[in-house]
Amino acid sequence: MDRYEQVIELAKRRGFLWNSFELYGGTAGFYDYGPLGSTLKRRIEHIWRDLYVIQEGFLEIETPTIGIEDVFVASGHVGGFSDPLCECIKCSEAFRADHLVASIVEVPDTLSNKELDMIIKENGIKCPECGGELGNVYEFNLMFKTTIGPGSGRTGYMRPETAQGMFINFQRLSRFYRDKLPFGVTQIGKSYRNEISPRQGVIRLREFTQAEAEIFIDPRDKKHRDFERFAVTIVNLYSEEGQDNGFVEQMTLGDAVNRGIVAHEFLAYHIALTNLFLQRIGISQAKLRFRQHKRDEMAHYAIDCWDAEIETDRFGWIEVVGIADRTDYDVNAHSKMSKTELAVYVEYDEPRIVTNFMVKPDMGKLGPVFKGKAKAVSEALKILPQEELEKDEITVVIDGEEITVPPDVVEFAEETVKVSGETVVPHVIEPSYGIDRILYCVMEHAFDEEMVVANENDENPEKEERIVLRFKSEVAPVQVAVLPLLTRSELMIPAKEIVMQVRERGLLVTYDDSGTIGRRYRRNDEIGTPYSITIDYQSLDDETVTIRDRDTMMQVRAPIKGISDLLYNLVYKGKKFETSGMPI
RNA sequence: GCGGCUGUGGUUUAGCGGUAUGACAUUGGCUUCCCAAGCCUAUAACCCGGGUUCGAAUCCCGGCAGCCGCACCA
Numbered sequence: 001m002d003r004y005e006q007v008i009e010l011a012k013r014r015g016f017l018w019n020s021f022e023l024y025g026g027t028a029g030f031y032d033y034g035p036l037g038s039t040l041k042r043r044i045e046h047i048w049r050d051l052y053v054i055q056e057g058f059l060e061i062e063t064p065t066i067g068i069e070d071v072f073v074a075s076g077h078v079g080g081f082s083d084p085l086c087e088c089i090k091c092s093e094a095f096r097a098d099h100l101v102a103s104i105v106e107v108p109d110t111l112s113n114k115e116l117d118m119i120i121k122e123n124g125i126k127c128p129e130c131g132g133e134l135g136n137v138y139e140f141n142l143m144f145k146t147t148i149g150p151g152s153g154r155t156g157y158m159r160p161e162t163a164q165g166m167f168i169n170f171q172r173l174s175r176f177y178r179d180k181l182p183f184g185v186t187q188i189g190k191s192y193r194n195e196i197s198p199r200q201g202v203i204r205l206r207e208f209t210q211a212e213a214e215i216f217i218d219p220r221d222k223k224h225r226d227f228e229r230f231a232v233t234i235v236n237l238y239s240e241e242g243q244d245n246g247f248v249e250q251m252t253l254g255d256a257v258n259r260g261i262v263a264h265e266f267l268a269y270h271i272a273l274t275n276l277f278l279q280r281i282g283i284s285q286a287k288l289r290f291r292q293h294k295r296d297e298m299a300h301y302a303i304d305c306w307d308a309e310i311e312t313d314r315f316g317w318i319e320v321v322g323i324a325d326r327t328d329y330d331v332n333a334h335s336k337m338s339k340t341e342l343a344v345y346v347e348y349d350e351p352r353i354v355t356n357f358m359v360k361p362d363m364g365k366l367g368p369v370f371k372g373k374a375k376a377v378s379e380a381l382k383i384l385p386q387e388e389l390e391k392d393e394i395t396v397v398i399d400g401e402e403i404t405v406p407p408d409v410v411e412f413a414e415e416t417v418k419v420s421g422e423t424v425v426p427h428v429i430e431p432s433y434g435i436d437r438i439l440y441c442v443m444e445h446a447f448d449e450e451m452v453v454a455n456e457n458d459e460n461p462e463k464e465e466r467i468v469l470r471f472k473s474e475v476a477p478v479q480v481a482v483l484p485l486l487t488r489s490e491l492m493i494p495a496k497e498i499v500m501q502v503r504e505r506g507l508l509v510t511y512d513d514s515g516t517i518g519r520r521y522r523r524n525d526e527i528g529t530p531y532s533i534t535i536d537y538q539s540l541d542d543e544t545v546t547i548r549d550r551d552t553m554m555q556v557r558a559p560i561k562g563i564s565d566l567l568y569n570l571v572y573k574g575k576k577f578e579t580s581g582m583p584i
Numbered sequence: 585g586c587g588g589c590u591g592u593g594g595u596u597u598a599g600c601g602g603u604a605u606g607a608c609a610u611u612g613g614c615u616u617c618c619c620a621a622g623c624c625u626a627u628a629a630c631c632c633g634g635g636u637u638c639g640a641a642u643c644c645c646g647g648c649a650g651c652c653g654c655a656c657c658a
Contacts, residue, residue, distance in 0.1 A: 005651095013595055013609080025632060025648045081658050142658075160658085196656050197585070204657070299658070452619080464620075486617065514611085518619035523609095525619090537616060546618075553619065584618090 003313035007444050008201060010467070014527050016040065016443065017202060029198035029206030031436070036527055039477035039508065041209070041439055044281050045188055047474065048211050048433065051277050058184030058213050061173075063165025065190055066146065069155045074337035075164050075330065077143055077157070086120070086137045097137040142193045144206075158192035163430060166214045167330045170342050174216070179344050181426055182266075184215035188435070200315060202440045209435040215266075216426035218346065219328065222264035227254075230272030236289035237261060238309075248289055261292075263304035263325060270323050270431050274308050278321075282442050282472040287311035291319075301329030310441045320441060322432045328425040335425070347421035354419045357386055359412045386412065446470045446528060452553070469528030470551055473571045478529045480509040480567050483520050485536040487513045495535045498545065498560060502533075505564035507571060525550055531570060533563065546584060549577045556581030 001009070012018045015034035019026045033041055052058050072078045086097040097116045116137045119125075125134065144158035159165065166173070166185050177183035188211040198204040231254035238248045239261050251261075253268040262268040271290055278288055293305040308321035335342040380396035388394060394405040448470050451463040473479065482499045484491035492513060502509045510529075512520050517534065524532055532548040538557075539545050545563065546555045547570075558566060558581030569575035 009595070019649080022631095022649090026650085028649070077658080140656085142656095193657085198657090199651085201650095466620085483618095486615085487613095488616085491616095516617065516619085516621070518617090518621075520620090521618080522620045534618065536618075548618080555618075 003444060003447065004201075004315070006449075007440070007447050010447070010469075010526065011037065011443060017439075029195055029204070031202050031205060036477040037439070040442070040471075040475060041435065043475040043477070044435065044439060044442065045211065047281055048188070048277060048435075049186075051273060051280075052184075052186050052211075052213050056184060056213075056273070058186045058215065059176075060186045060188065061166065061169065062187065062189065063162070063169065065159055065192070066148070066156045067159050067164060068148070069157065070337060071164050071168060071334075072143065072157050072160075074333045075167075076333065077160055077164075078141070081142050081160055086116075086134050140196065142195065144192050144194050160193050161191050161432070162187040162189050162210050162212045163214060163330070163432070166212070167428075168334055168338075170216075170331060170334070171340070174344055181344055181346065181424070182215055182217040184213055186211070186213045188212075202436045203315060203318060205436055211433040211435055213431050215270075215429040216331075216344075217266055217429060218424060219427040220424070222266045222325075222427070224265040224269040227257075227265045227269055230269055233272045233275065235271060235275050236285075238289045238291040240292045240294050243291070243294060262306070266429050267304055267306070267323065267325055270429055271306055271308075274321050274323060274431055274433075278308060278310070278438070280472070281438070281475050282446055282470075283310055283438075284445050287445065289317070290323075291317075293324075299324075299326075301327055303327055310438075310445075312441060312444055318437060318441075320434050320437045322430070324430050324432070326428040326430050328427050330428060331425055341423070343423040343425045345421055346424045348419070351418045351420040353416060355414055355416050357412065358415045359384070359410060442471070442475065443469065466522065466525060468525040468550060471528035471530070473530040476528045476530050476571075477508065478510050478524070478527055479507045479531070479571050481520070481524045481529045481532040482509055482511050483517060483532055483534050484513050485517055485534055490540060491535050491537075494539060494560070495533075498533060498535065498563060501560075502564045502567060505568050507564070507567060521548065521553075531567060533567075544581075547577075547581060552577075554578075555584045557584055558582075 010016070014036060016037035017031050017033050020030035020032045021027050049060065053060050069078065072081075097120065114137075120134055120137070143160050146156045146158065147153035148156040166187055169185075173183070173185050189209065190207055191210045192207050195204060195206055198206060232252050234250055234252050235256075236248050236250055237256060241261075242248055253262065253272050256262040257265055257268045262271065275288070275290075279285060287310055289309050289311075290306045291309050293302070293307065298305050303325040305322060305324040307319040308323070309317040310320050311317050331342050334340075380398060384394070384396070392407060394407060394410070396403050396405060446469045448468050450466050450468070452466045453463060469476075471477075480502055482495050482502070484495040495513070496511060499509055499511045510524075512523070514520070515523075521532060528550070530550050532550070534546045534548065534555075536546070539560070543560050544557045545560055546557050547563075547567075548555045554577070556577065566575070566580055570577065570580060
């Protein structure tokens, strides 16, 4: 059994996650989160919210998981979120049609399917595997399609990313932030991709949870005002150059920006923030790196893109976060599709005096002469240069028709105006997290087996295996277990009182009196409960209980009074276990 | 989507033509019991559908799912 199997087996058995629809045989690409998995996921999301929503001030929104067709036409997903596939008639092998013609055409990804078909036939391209005839090129789109409303309805798609919901709300969000760049917005929610053949369990799902931030910044200034905070943070950078030459560099983000490895401060700041988040939830530094997208794999609209990658036992390095500079691509795309200006007016520090050449067609005269074409004529006049307008006869071309305009219908002059700012289409920095993958990595990195002495009092102590999930206490689903040493009412009653007290403090606590104390400790080790409270007969004499630390199995004794505050500080405030009571 | 291997209680595993073996876990109980102890008790399984057969978990076909390889992963 490899580590993946061990983790998945534990996850299934102890209620973290399992394949969906098991009752009916299951379907690949869908997973259920059980009671502990859901809680773990919420805690990871909660820390994400703390960093992005509370600390950074990128407030959260929620938009539908179904989108209308226009949205994804504009975003390019209807046309582009698909690949032209081509199957061999003989051996049924499927190939990317654009890859097949790559040696013949320079820009194969711009061709239509018909063009691809033609090129394949004309050049007699055969199946690279068996040499058989190739079938027609077809598109496989990875979006789930649906119908909105009854009957033929209106086409809708399950969103393939939460991002579009934020872009299309640009105007309202910009107004919410009083039209000041930079501003950010976040969304945590489900996205959907109809993967051809999802494998690798929770690593590649058809329905998955994303946590995304879209940060709208001034394209002319990609410095970050708080960059100092992370300038000395050291991360593992796997740059384009590093990938070509096979090295990963540890360096400060300040150096990375200065040396031009990371495009700019804003992107570097968000690499640091991702680094901080992943370590806070328990990803080990040694198994975390940031890989730069190589020029040819980067989406055409991005300037620079870094993936946070986590090393796993079975799958190697997997991508869990993408941090991209998406430029103004999306905002422009939606602006064009919706015919709405999506931009921010940015005032200059000092107003500028600008001399402009102004053209004012007289619509009162143009209207009666040109009737329906008047508007087109006026637009054409506006873009004419001064020397054309100074001629005795002005000619413009409307729909290929040459039209002569008398000079008296248009006034023009040079005007000096005060310009106090300009409209700017913001660029977007996007950290995009795959929460499900991250959750799996947190479980795998927390998973540990160790050999411990079974019975300390035994003369020849035997070692036995202990499975423990070493979760950071902040993400552990169950935070405290309360265990009466024996199933005796004199111990059970005070134990239940402690449960109530700890619950009041907002901690997730379980009560367990079934089986021996050792078994109950191990049960809690296996689900990663960081602290266990045990009530014994001494508790009845002096109002104290023992607290056991999951990782070291050490115990201290502390008073029942104030135990909930103590536990809260242990779980959330980094209080040291050794200073939490009398050592035993 | 293609090829190979696989599918038995919650988990893991034996059986491979006559309704199923064991382990761990789980339930209830006993025991002043601090690291999966012991004793008693109870619950629980042949992936789904079709075929062959007197009889199928076992053989055959199809489906679904998992693993490995190929392809795919904007």
